[in-house]
Amino acid sequence: MLTGYKSFLLVILLLLLTSCSSAEHQEALRLYEIAKANNNIHQLTTALSTLAKLAPEDYQAEFIKVTKAKKQLEQAQNAQTQGNNYSAYLSSHDSYRSVPNGESKKILISSGKALLPILKAQLAINKSFQYRPKQLTTLFKTYSQLPISKWNLIKVNNSVEQLGKAIIELNKALVQIEIATSTITIPEVSPWQITIENQMIMVTQARDYFANLARYHSAAELIKLNQALTTESTTLLSLVRPELAQESMYKAFLKANNQYAPFQNLIANISLAENLSVKDIHTIWYESWQNIEIATLAPEGGFEHYPTGSKKRARQLTTYLDKSNINIPSLAENFQNKAALSQKLPQLMILTEKLIEDKGLLL
16 A cells, blocks of 8 residues: 555656656747847857756757857957957857857947958959959960961950959959058968969069060061161152152051051050050050150151151160060969969958858948
8 A cells, every 4th residue: 555655656746847847848948939039149048058958869969059159259259348350250250150149240240340351352352353364374375376467356355454354453452451451450461462462463464465465566567667668768858858758758658557557456455455444545555655656657847857766766666576575474373263362371261251251241
């Protein structure tokens, strides 16, 4: 009889414990749902602490994850208190992206704003890579062997324009890096800046190749025309008055201009393609080049001085025949491979990847 009574009490006790446990579990679940809805990491940690004890197989892993995110939030708060926006951003990002919560998001946005120049620089760099023509070295090699008459002006202009746009984006990136370094200390920014400056040199050399090659061929043509026109005008000037000599040379100059027209058209088009800052305005080097063209093919002033200016024109044109100016640019792997640009800067790469992920919150 006593044994049966004890068994009955044990059953009652187990039922009570189960009932209490079930009630506690239900309450913890209720608090868990509220915490998730409110993005409250503190309430979520408390609720999961209980759930992990009652049903570890279901909630232990999530409890560990949330506990880590809460610790990252605390690290972000400490860093922000110390004025370290760089560390505050990294910790708040990790916390928010692991377990979305209001406090981490707030710090992410406020500290991330201080890092906006880095984000803008990276976005400009990304855009620069989008503009770079593919298989450019192959294109250079092809055109290095072609006479001017065989050049595809549309393809050349497009390549020059795209490279010009890539340069503009790199300039934007360098401006943003300067702003960043003046306001915040970030690891690996200095070598990053040097890398982008080297990119500028390489992309500029690529953009300038067609202009250098075109002027090389054009200078060679102008030198021949200058010599022929000088010889003929010298002979005429020794026989007749300058006015009559110039009139007699009209057909010779007309023929020379027609012969040079494809070169002139190419140079003018490349110049316009290079200068993207102002539409239909030539780039900075074009004026001095055009002056040589005019002096050779459309002389102004007293015609008697045309032969005496021949040596000066020849000297000016000879400077464009330096073959080092038409060496095919050596394009490093990181000309096309964006990943190669920052693979030696792991900390900066981590930062820019996180900033790009948070772009929608920061811009």
